[in-house]
Amino acid sequence: MPKQYLNLRNLYFLLHEVHQASSLCKYAYYQDHNKETFNMVLDAAKSLADKHLHPYLTEMDRKAPRYEHGQIFVHPQVKNLMKLYGEGGWISATATYEEGGQQLPLIVSNLVGFIFGAANYSASVFPFLSTGASNLIRNFGKEELKKTFIPKMYTGEWQGTMALTEPQAGSSLSDVQTTAYPTATGHFLIKGQKIFISAGDHDAVENVVHLLLARIQGAPAGTKGISLFVVPKKRLENGQLVSNDVITAGMYHKMGYKGAPIAHLIFGEKEDCHGYLVGEPHKGLSYMFQMMNEARLAVGMSAVSIASAAYYASLEYAQERPQGRPLSAKNLAEPQIPIIEHFDVRRMLLFQKSVVEGSLSLLMQCSLYADLAKVSEGETKAEYELLLDLLTPVAKSYPSEMAILTTSAAIQCLGGYGFLEDFTPEQFFRDTRIHPIHEGTTGIQGLDLLGRKAMMQDGKAVVLFMTEIRKTLLAVPAVSRLRPRKHELAEASQYLQGITMHLADLAKEGQIEKCLADATLYLEYFGIIAIAWQWLVQGIAAEKALDNDNLSEEEYNFYQGKILTLHYFYEYELPKIKILHRRLESSNYLTVTMKSTYLV
Structure with a gap:
């Protein structure tokens, strides 16, 4: 088992020196926090991960959940973890004090997710699924729903899930067929099935609470007719939990991420599955998408957490494994x-x-944009929300796709040993492959970015993003080793703005298919530039720190490592946008004009 799976020093650097998270504490909502409390949260998360998640990394992979007689059984450690997650307040951390939370900023809470995911991804998903589900009830449900379900979800006694996907619909939510039939007593009778439901059933909790999308009988077709319901596996009657006619029909066997079960559920086979409407009828998808930003950021964070664990496993191996001699060596x-x-x-x-x-x-x-949007008002709030909307598909997809390549590189560092189960990189490679699929595939994210986010309000979000980049460019000192990188990022951002306008013109001309044919490549292009921007932001902070002549050798090496890695990204990764630019600018729309029969 590798000794290290993340660098806590890097988390402090990003949180305080780069993103200056403590500045949030000037707002009333976060005023009870400070730099020290943020550090205490990260330290506590790391301690929990070291003791209760990381030691079970390979064991949970080898001893995967099992499906027997309509029930899914998970590793015994999950029950202990759910108790610890509840007792530590990790599930409810971002909720208000009145709701039993700690009003923790998302930027800190997501770092907790990163720590847990790097230690043991499968073990990390259970609490945050409950967080997402409870947030939907908290934001849109009636008081009765909140009182009935949220407390037990926060303590870890009940599991929360998102039940969206159906066999015939996949990612096309407009084709959801699960039906909700009204009754005279206020609840609905739910009938249908859902697939690929993470933690959809397991024996580590008393109950599983599904936040489920369905159509009320007679609802309009398409996405406008979808409503959101709370559908528990067991419902409360006279203070007792009884069956709610939710059947676990099976469990999917996956290539990775094996410690957490993925269930196939059938609702209402006996026509006795009670569902409770969340919010107003036919607005379920809008409610779900209001929470989707956080869910997609969580997917990106999960991918990068696994990539972090793979990096440190390969780094440790590379430092310890002797092999070969310098190229210039003559004496064997x-x-x-x-x-x-x-x-x-x-x-x-x-x-x-x-x-x-x-x-x-x-x-x-x-x-940070999400945290600032929560405490801002008017135009400022709207701008933070636009930036978050624009960057969410990028922040979800770039880490998800690139983690496949970085975990593969980790295996390559180990050579033949990397292909063996005796070493963890092969597990990390398997575990991370789900993330380009989770919460909307990369293709869907590309369509979302180019077809919606980049075009909304006449491209205002892209203009705001360019403004953010310009702020960073202006922050580079007049005398700086980073000035060449400043000019490269300025040029790249101009290229991005130009290609966005070119594709927008195609859309305005009615050539929607040509505009969106290579949306996934546009997403990749955008992602590389966004990461280059973040590396320059880090470089500015690192260069400032290096001006201190009293740095210890360890600190000096840390900051020099930042500068070196920045230069690597600009030398090796940023140039890739040139070939992407040429492709996006091309008038040869191969995938639009070809016939599918040519692929036979």
């Missing part, structure tokens, strides 16, 4: 050197570090 009697001294291994390690720490910074930036 000389001792072998650690493989970290070989240039290509350094390249693979720098690649991982640049993606992990750049992605983490972008996710924290988005979390």
Whole structure:
């Protein structure tokens, strides 16, 4: 088992020196917090992860949940963890004091998710699924619903889930067929099925509470007819839990992320499944999408957490594994050197570090926008929300896609050993593959970014993003080693603005298919520039710290490592936008004009 799966020093750097999270404490909502309390939260999360998550990393992978007689059984440690998550307030951390929470900023709460995910991704998902589900009830449900379900979800006694996907619909929520039939007593009778429901059933909790999308009988077709319901596995009657006609029909066996079950559920087979409407009829999808930003940021954070664990596993191996000699060595009697001294291994390690720490910074930036939107008003609030809307598909997809490549690079660092179950990188590679699919595939995120977010309000969100980049460019000192990178980012942002206008013009001309045909490539293009921006933000903070002549050797190496990794990203990753730009600018719309029969 690798000794390290993240760098806590880097979390402090990003939280305080780069994103200055303590500035949130000037707002009344966060005024009870400060730098010290934020650090205490991270320290406590790391302690919990070290003792109760990380030791079970491989065991939960090898001893996957099992489905027997209509029930899913998980690793015994999950029950202990759910209790610890509840007792520690981790599930309710961002809720208000009145609701039993700690009013913790999302930027800190998401770092907790990062710590848990890096320690043991499968073990980390259970509490945050409950957080997302309870947030929907908290924001849109009636008081009776809140009192009935949220307290038990916050204590970890009940599990929360999101039940969206159906066999015939997949990602197309407009084709949801699960039906809610009104009754004279206020509840609805639910009939239908859901698939791929994370933690949809397990024996570590007393009850599972599903936040479920369904159509009220007679509702309009399409997304406008979808409503949101609370549908528990067991319902309360006279203070006792009784069956609510929710059947676990099966469990999916996955290539990775094996410690957490994914269930196939059937609702209302006996026509006795009670569902409770959340908010108003036919507004379920709008409620769900109001929470989707946080869910998609969580997916990006999960991907980068696994990538972090893989990076440190390969770094540890590279530091300890002797093999070969310097290229210039002539005497074979000389001792072998650690493989970290070989240039290509350094390249693979720098690649991982640049993606992990750049992605983490972008996710924290988005979390900060969410926190600022919560405490702002008027035009300022609207601008933070626009920036968050624009960057969410990027912050979800870039880490998700790149984690596949970085965990693969971690395996490559170990050579043949990396392909063995004896070492963790192969598990990390399997675990992270789900993230480009979770909460909307990469293709859907590309369509969302280019087709909706970049175009809304006549491109205002893109203009705001360019303003954020310009602020960073202006922050580069007149005398700085970063000035060449400043000019490269300025040029890249101009390219992005230009290609966005070109694609927007196609849409205005009615050529929607041509505009969106390569939306996924536009998303990749945007992601590289967004990470380059975050590396320059980090570089400015690191260069400022290096002006201190009294730095310890350890601190000096940390900040120099930041500068080096910044240069790596600008030398190796940022140039990739040039070929993407050429493709997006091309008038050869191959995938639009081709016939599908040509692929036979």
